[in-house]
Amino acid sequence: MLPLPSPAILLSLRALLSGFAQIFLQQHLGCGLLVLIAILIGAPELLAGALLGGLTSMLVAQRRGYPPADIAIGLYGYNGILLGLLLSLKLPWTALLPVLIMASAALSSLLLAPWMRRMRKHGWLPAFTFPFVLLGWLLLALVAQLQLPLDTPAGTAAAPELNVLQLLLGVLRGLGQVIFLDSPLAGLCLLIGLRLADGRTALWALLGSSCGSALALFNGWPSDGALAGLYGYNATLAAIALAQTHRCPLLPALGILLALLLQPGFSAIGLPALTMPFILACWLIRAGAQSWQRAVRDSTPTG
Known part of the structure; x- marks a missing residue:
């Protein structure tokens, strides 16, 4: 008989699935699971980057002592997941890619935390996916400046008929x-x-x-x-x-x-x-x- 996962692992898994759901501003675990399945269906090669980004941003939030309730509902997961997806889409899998994903996902949590504090104390506007956008712009500019090889499709499909x-x-x-x-x-x-x-x-x-x-x-x-x-x-x-x-x-x-x-x-x-x-x-x-x-x-x- 296989041993049951520890409560800490189950909580982390729930938080990770909630992070996938939070991309669509939801807290439903079933929704998060279906977001993950959608990636498996549409672009399975992006899933590893998404998981790495989500886990990194969540673990950084835990180590920094951010509110456990926020971590549990995925608020410190979705920006990291999006960054993992973006970088996996734009760059081939080399030794540099996981480093970029982990660094940017960690930064997304560090950026989000003070924003959320000010939102709750001083009425700031919600951050939504702004950490992802800001870091995404910086990373895409860095890729262009360093002239890193892009992971581009082999060919472009013909435009579908309009019906x-x-x-x-x-x-x-x-x-x-x-x-x-x-x-x-x-x-x-x-x-x-x-x-x-x-x-x-x-x-x-x-x-x-x-x-x-x-x-x-x-x-x-x-x-x-x-x-x-x-x-x-x-x-x-x-x-x-x-x-x-x-x-x-x-x-x-x-x-x-x-x-x-x-x-x-x-x-x-x-x-x-x-x-x-x-x-x-x-x-x-x-x-x-x-x-x-x-x-x-x-x-x-x-x-």
Whole structure:
């Protein structure tokens, strides 16, 4: 009979799965497991980097004594996982890659902790995936400066025919592109995970990805990018984040629109968008809502 895992190992496994779920702002272990399975389906070669990044960021948080409750729900895992995915996607597996993944994942936890303290004490805006974006930009710039060999695909597939089926598959790809996956089956796996966590969240995720593809095609942006889901993932995240905190559907809808309008601007300035359009959209709406609440409170007569 095999010995049972120790409680510490089980807690770490739960925290790691929660980190996968937190990429989509969820705390459901089943959702986290399905995110992991989606990576196995869509790009199994990225899974080792994702696990290494998630474990490193979680272990650094534990060693630094960050709040155990935050670690348990995956808040010190998702940025590391995303960095592991990004680096595994961009670089071949050499001795340098795990070093970069571990260093950047550790830094993501060190950056997130003071931000979260200020958010709770002084009302700072949520960090979301900002540590991942900031470190991702720095790492991609470092790769370019050092002229490290990139792990690029051997060839580019022809653009799929524009029809209803391809549009539906593009919506699923938009979910997958949150974690750099171009597989509709992986996107379906993610949708099931979101449905397990919360049905309303799954509907908003579908709406965000659908709006991304629709706006891209309406504006005449490259149809191959639209059908690959490249314009849907930021809108998906914005919809999920804002639907969690606002019951009124107007604000998540506005977040979808802002994320879609902001994304092309990063190409114009030569920066990879990553998830920054989603972050900016949520920050703008959150800051606007806070300003409105303060204005209403200050204008209300007292006594």
